[in-house]
Amino acid sequence: MTKQRGIKIAVIGGGSSYTPELVEGLILGYGEMPVSELWLADIEEGGQKLETVGNLAKRMVKKSGLPIDVHLTLDRRQAIRGADFVTTQIRVGLLAARKLDEHIPLSHGVIGQETTGPGGMFKALRTIPVILGICRDIEELAPDAWMLNFTNPAGMVTEAVTKYSRVKNVGLCNSPINFKKFLAEAYETPESRVLPEFVGINHLHWMTSALVDGKDRLPELLEGKGEYTAKNVPTLGWDPEFLSSLGAVPTYYLKYYYMTEEMLEEEKAALAKGGTRAEVVSRVEKELFELYADETLEEKPKQLEQRGGAYYSEAAVQLMKSLYLGKNDIQTLNVPNGGIYDFLPRDASIEINCVVTAEGPIPLAPKRIPRQVKGLLHAVKTYESLAIEAAVTGDRGTALQAMVHHPLVPSVSTAQALLNEMLEAHKDYLPNFLA
Amino acid sequence: MTKQRGIKIAVIGGGSSYTPELVEGLILGYGEMPVSELWLADIEEGGQKLETVGNLAKRMVKKSGLPIDVHLTLDRRQAIRGADFVTTQIRVGLLAARKLDEHIPLSHGVIGQETTGPGGMFKALRTIPVILGICRDIEELAPDAWMLNFTNPAGMVTEAVTKYSRVKNVGLCNSPINFKKFLAEAYETPESRVLPEFVGINHLHWMTSALVDGKDRLPELLEGKGEYTAKNVPTLGWDPEFLSSLGAVPTYYLKYYYMTEEMLEEEKAALAKGGTRAEVVSRVEKELFELYADETLEEKPKQLEQRGGAYYSEAAVQLMKSLYLGKNDIQTLNVPNGGIYDFLPRDASIEINCVVTAEGPIPLAPKRIPRQVKGLLHAVKTYESLAIEAAVTGDRGTALQAMVHHPLVPSVSTAQALLNEMLEAHKDYLPNFLA
Amino acid sequence: MTKQRGIKIAVIGGGSSYTPELVEGLILGYGEMPVSELWLADIEEGGQKLETVGNLAKRMVKKSGLPIDVHLTLDRRQAIRGADFVTTQIRVGLLAARKLDEHIPLSHGVIGQETTGPGGMFKALRTIPVILGICRDIEELAPDAWMLNFTNPAGMVTEAVTKYSRVKNVGLCNSPINFKKFLAEAYETPESRVLPEFVGINHLHWMTSALVDGKDRLPELLEGKGEYTAKNVPTLGWDPEFLSSLGAVPTYYLKYYYMTEEMLEEEKAALAKGGTRAEVVSRVEKELFELYADETLEEKPKQLEQRGGAYYSEAAVQLMKSLYLGKNDIQTLNVPNGGIYDFLPRDASIEINCVVTAEGPIPLAPKRIPRQVKGLLHAVKTYESLAIEAAVTGDRGTALQAMVHHPLVPSVSTAQALLNEMLEAHKDYLPNFLA
Amino acid sequence: MTKQRGIKIAVIGGGSSYTPELVEGLILGYGEMPVSELWLADIEEGGQKLETVGNLAKRMVKKSGLPIDVHLTLDRRQAIRGADFVTTQIRVGLLAARKLDEHIPLSHGVIGQETTGPGGMFKALRTIPVILGICRDIEELAPDAWMLNFTNPAGMVTEAVTKYSRVKNVGLCNSPINFKKFLAEAYETPESRVLPEFVGINHLHWMTSALVDGKDRLPELLEGKGEYTAKNVPTLGWDPEFLSSLGAVPTYYLKYYYMTEEMLEEEKAALAKGGTRAEVVSRVEKELFELYADETLEEKPKQLEQRGGAYYSEAAVQLMKSLYLGKNDIQTLNVPNGGIYDFLPRDASIEINCVVTAEGPIPLAPKRIPRQVKGLLHAVKTYESLAIEAAVTGDRGTALQAMVHHPLVPSVSTAQALLNEMLEAHKDYLPNFLA
Secondary structure, eight states, X not given: OOOSSOEEEEEETTTSTTHXXXXXXXXXXXXXXXXXXXXXXOOGGGHHHHHHHHHHHHHHHHHHTOOOEEEEESOHHHHHTTOSEEEEOOOTTHHHHHHHHHHHHHHTTSOOOSSSHHHHHHHHHHHHHHHXXXXXXHHHHOTTOEEEEOSSSHHHHHHHHXXXXXXXXXXXXXHHHHHHHHHHHHTTOOGGGEEXXXXXXXXXXXXXXXXXXXXXXXXXHHHTOXXXXXXXXXXXXXXXXXXXXXXXXXOGGGHHHHBHHHHHHHHHHHHHHTOSHHHHHXXXXXXXXXXXXXXXXXXXXXXXXXXXXXXXXXXXXXXXXXXXXXXXXXXXXXXXXTTSSTTSOTTSEEEEEEEEETTEEEEBOOSOXXXXXXXXXXXXXXXXXXXXXXXXXXXXXXXXHHHHTSTTOOBHHHHHHHHHHHHHHTGGGOGGGTO | OOOSSOEEEEEETTXXXXXXXXXXXXXXXXXXXXXXXXXXXXOGGGHXXXXXXXXXXXXXXXXXXXXXXXXXXXXXXXXXXXXXXXXXXXXXXXXXXXXXXXXXXXXXXXXXXXXXXXXXXXXXXXXXXXXXXXXXXXXXXXXXXXXXXOSSSHHHHHHHHHHHOOOEEEEOOSHHHHHHHHHHHHTTXXXXXXXXXXXXXXXXXXXXEEEETTEEOHHHHHHTOSOOOSTTXXXXXXXXXXXXXXXXXXXXXXXXXXXXHHHHHHHHHHHHHTOSHHHHHHHHHHHHHHHHTOTTOOSOOGGGGGGSOTTHHHHHHHHHHHHHHTOOEEEEEEEEOTTSSTTSOTTSEEEEEEEEETTEEEEBOOSOOOGGGHHHHHHHHHHHHHHHHHHHHOOHHHHHHHHHTSTTOOBHHHHHHHHHHHHHHTGGGOGGGTO | OOOSSOEEEEEETTTSTTHHHHHHHHHHTTTTSOEEEEEEEOOGGGHHHHHHHHHHHHHHHHHHTOOOEEEEESOHHHHHTTOSEEEEOOOTTHHHXXXXXXXXXXXXXXXXXXXXXXXXXXXXXXXXXXXXXXXXXXXXXXTTOEEEEOXXXXXXXXXXHHHHOOOEEEEOOSHHHHHHHHHHHHTTOOGGGEEEXXXXXXXXXXXXXXXXXXXXXXXXXXXXXXXXXXXXOTTTTSOHHHHHHHXXXXXXXXXXXXXXXXXXXXXXXXXXXXXXXXXXHHHHHHHHHHHHTOTTOOSOOGGGGXXXXXXXXXXXXXHHHHHHHTOXXXXXXXXXXXXXXXXXXXXXXXXXXXXXXXXXXXXXXXXXXXGGGHHHHHHHHHHHHHHHHHHHHOOHHHHHHHHHTSTXXXXXXXXXXXXXXXXXXXXXXXXXXTO | OOOSSOEEEEEETTTSTTHHHHHHHHHHTTTTSOEEEEEEEOOGGGHHXXXXXXXXXXXXXXXXXXXXXXXXESOHHHHHTTOSEEEEOOOTTHHHHHHHHHHHHHHTTSOOOSSSHHHHHXXXXXXXXXXXXXXXXXXXXXXXXXXXXXXXXXXXXXHHHHHHOOOEEEEOOSHHXXXXXXXXXXXXXXXXXXXXXXXXXXXXXXXXXXXXXXEEOHHHHHHTOSOOOSTTOTTTXXXXXXXXXXXXXXXXXXXXXXXXXXXXXHHHHHHHHTOSHHHHHHHXXXXXXXXXXXXXOOSOOGGGGGGSOTTHHHHHHHHHHHHHHTOOEEEEEEEEOTTSSTTXXXXXXXXXXXXXETTEEEEBOOSOOOGGGXXXXXXXXXXXXXXXHHHHHOOHHHHHHHHHTSTTOOBHHHHHHHHHHHHHHTGGGOGGGTO
């Protein structure tokens, strides 16, 4: 992918509060990957935020002294045309929709979460058609571009792109890079000497080995020796006997499956107090945009890190660099299954260690798949593939099947009730379901 | 398997209230399959019942005028020695244990059922070691015998026998034969003209086609046209939209998964009233044995049909005949998966249409596996294989993993609570867990 | 498939010398399967033979007294319209082409055979496009009809129909039924008590068990005890140590692979004397048609049996009856692999025991696949699938790859020479390759 | 694997003429991987050569000034005890046996080659038991050591070690590294910017993509534009139409399969002149050892490169370094298949790009497997797995099956003749076959 001119990057959803992270990453990575054009595109409703964050981006670049042109646009096709990379960080229906995704399931006694459970399903239903519209533009205007999906539910979105477009694409989550950083810090070694192995799919992920300086540290992590006091300790909160007999460290989102009752209580309590995550994020974003609007600000503000999604930008820039330079290094990415899991369809998206070549990621088969998790993995992937199809076809029966077969939905009758209420609540963003 | 002398059949758990059905079947089938010896074996605690039911069996045979010798014994090895068929219909811990299997989960808000959920798991933990002891005897004393498993959970027991013994064995459930009879009756055609196709495993089973006189009647069954008024209509009670978008008829036990809340309410209500199924069966059995004790009774009493397990005997005798005669007819049986479901282990037991040859059943791959059910199927089979291993090893960690990964158990903490309470309650029948 | 009116059968290639066998079979089977219309269709060049054999057919029916209407036509669409069964027994390029298929490879030191090796490949290249044309007609005029392929190479033709049409179809070979008859005769038991198990694909087939009255007779067949003196003994001619270490009986066509040198010598010697099989068949056919032309002849003449293809008709009528009546009996047929052989594509045709239901055959997974044969099986199927694609696309490169990867073709240079010469020799029948 | 003391390396077959290459590699790599002990072990018959080459090794080390202790021993257990790496470069039966492997098949009109065909099979039969004896020592004396197999047939030896020992092991061939060097040179880029992708098994290998600076150069290599004049051009000699329709570059050893006739002629001509490769190597070795004996020689002599096996040492030292340091770089190695090729057994050895971690290599699934080659690949692997089993069991029937199913052996009768003659000729080195 070496090229004469500099690199063009299009950010769909450029008005997101995350953008300053990405801009910082591109500036720091300029030496290896000289970006010449950065296009921030957003929709009309996001125009104000795009203006604010875009101007901060311009000030950041200006301070860096680098020859990067920052463009703001409401016409995503202009941003995409001839791009080398297209990243997506969109939220269809904005935080108002997220609030519904979190609140409605809760009112039926079901986990209310943005990427997991009925909430995640409706986020997928709203998002996938919009993402596929972006794909149509990429196919036409930048057929060689790599699409990097940050948009949640990232695994399902990536699978939809693989199934329904010809766009070269990769899905990205920050969870794996956080694990890597935790290990490097805990064992006081550079990240390059750390290689955790993951099994599963996006947000349903187990760490099954943790090579640090060539030694697998998983056994001591499973024992939870308590020597790591940091807030990031991934084994915290898990039943010790469960952990040791599982033989793997479940990542955060598995609490929704393994500690369903506790998470439900937590969510209900939060709702009773100040609201679910949607409300929290709403407040954080408001504060962030107040900061961004400060015309003296020329760098990413510290407070952004509390927004969640730490190291997203680092993950993204790492990936772009490896694709651009053909680094052949190992990153954990969302890619098609191929033959990795023989019990999942070949075109299912999985989250897995990959060698990132100039032609794209090549997945590394995990050495070990705990047999305990195969069933759950298959059950969630079954739901995901049904939901993806429902998103594209707008078929209510398929949506019902997806909902019923989600492991967190207790029965057909609850699934029907949720489906009715959520289809109605989100109807403005579900044109496929109107016909 | 054609032989000079007549056939010897050993019934382990011969004191069961089901035995008269089997005896009736053997008498009716004598023309094709001449049984010369019928051995009813039971344990000491069952001696009284064995006596009662055994004497009824003798009277039935005597009335038939056939040269079948009926033997009663408390020494199962004597029964097994040289047998052609060994059937098992045992209940380790008797109905008292069943009661615990049903009540304890309910007290934690979890389905309490004999074959499904934590109850089924503990039935497997108690039963499998005993069954494998029987297998040791068969390997030694009747290595060419076919073992027919009626003992629940039939799928798990069969899988355990396949994995941990060299005994030729088949698992049997009466659910498929009931479906067949329903179709034959509804469409007024002989059973031989009816071929339903099933997908799944024992007690987790979907009917995916229903050939009647060469025409697939599934579509109209899914529409639930209501033309069938009988109590056996298998589509009754299912949400119509769910049924038509599923494209298959779930069999009865799937209500525990698809209508969990409703079934839980039903169980709780029953418990509040007269007790769970254990109590009902207890009363029925008491009445049956009073009937059996009547020395003028020379045939299977009508009341036995209410015991549940209708047509079990017919299924059993059909299977014996086809194995004995090499009939190459189609029966729905529990056999190892082989390559039928590419997402399940090769040695997992599945319940499937088979051609029954003299050398054993050959499974017929279903033409269609609804993708919606793959995940649930895989999840339950994952639990089953963990539970089977726990039964054999007595490993608590493995038992915990089995419990946690059962789709009906909501969390690790509930699993721990259930495990603790049930291991304690059943400890007399779980010697493997004592070490 | 039960129907009011009688059954309509269309025979494409109705002028074949085999037709009287089929007619006899339909007459004998009338009780179970009442055929009302038999259409014999052929092409113009075959008009004379159609006339001769068609008139014999009419005389045979007349003698039987059955109400079957026999129609002769040069318009195959008329024959196909509304048919219940369409059988194909065509030879594109007639015996002249067969002669080239046999002679040209021989002149390059390669096996010259009608279904195996370069000859079989060119027969496939000529035949498949014509068969797919027939499929187009069936899709339009008789979409519910079953197509029964007798046309060689039957496995490849069947696979092509599966891949490139929507026609319900089955491929048929007489080799399995001959094995069955051999076993029944040798062990003096009815055919219904005999169940040989086969592994492989059409004309690349091993018998891996031989249930006779419920006992597997394979071990003694492999020892070749010599007690069977009949000409049909399938183990005759095989090296005894090879046979016993193989653990399976190779069927006839495997001599081309396992005894290549010997078969080559035999073919060369035959060529030197009176010519290859093409010449022999030519003479036999000439004699047969002289017999057929005798207007006093009202039955199938004995001499037809020497034509080869014994019991083809019996196999065909058996299959039609089982499809028509939903007999659920076991027949050995060419059907798509599905998941039977996990190392072959799902849509590859295989020859395997099937239960024949009214909805079509369901394959029975072999209990045992000798691992020795997997490689050869895969190699030949690889060639077949390339040749099928070449037949449809007319792509010379694909044809070259097919030829090179045929196990009987020793090198790229020989493949090129054969390809050049045979494409030229057969060009009139290879319109796809002209572009 | 970082360790306090330096690294101990044991070279089994240390008296090989290749040893100076390895020594040079270890000296050059000392900075990254500090070797403290190098043990050269050999058998008694090799004592003289061990002395000669061992003394050269000592002089080379002395000149380097590095603190590496070089030990010579006839007791391989002493060499293995506590080793970090054990490499094997043995030749059971010496060059005299190789000569038989090459000459005997040729006398039957079959390819006579050291690793391919009947010759390779007999090399495997002789070598595998000896290698497994070495494994027993490693299991006992150095259970954490990595075994690096250079011994041919490297793929089969590696598979045998995987199947029949617990030793951590990798097989190595120099063919892939040569391809890499060719690409780097041809496109004037560092090797690190070159990533060829290979499909297949040892000595049956196709290059299916050739990433150079992020661009796939395979298409132009297949066109064979002739711009590369070097002697190493891998497409030289292949039929252009064959190459382009294959869509992959076959590696050298495939000439035995694709150009069988030509290779046979070449071998026969060589034999008629000065003898086969065995005789050539014999002469080269004689000259090399004369050079090695020169006490003033303190470095690897240039002439060694003509011995064949160029870059073997580089490949070996690269692999040791990556295992030692956990470099996570990509190397082409012989490792177990796992799920990479779904048509081969999981424990079959394959030759494939791997990421080399401190815990061992992780294979990278090829993006594309030309379907043309699947059959041949499966056929050769079928032969290999039979031959490996024959080597271990000494079962003649299994050996016959291996020979018969080798694609280069034309018939059972030739296989029998070859087997008889070669078993007799090599009997001193085939103790397993004596019983």
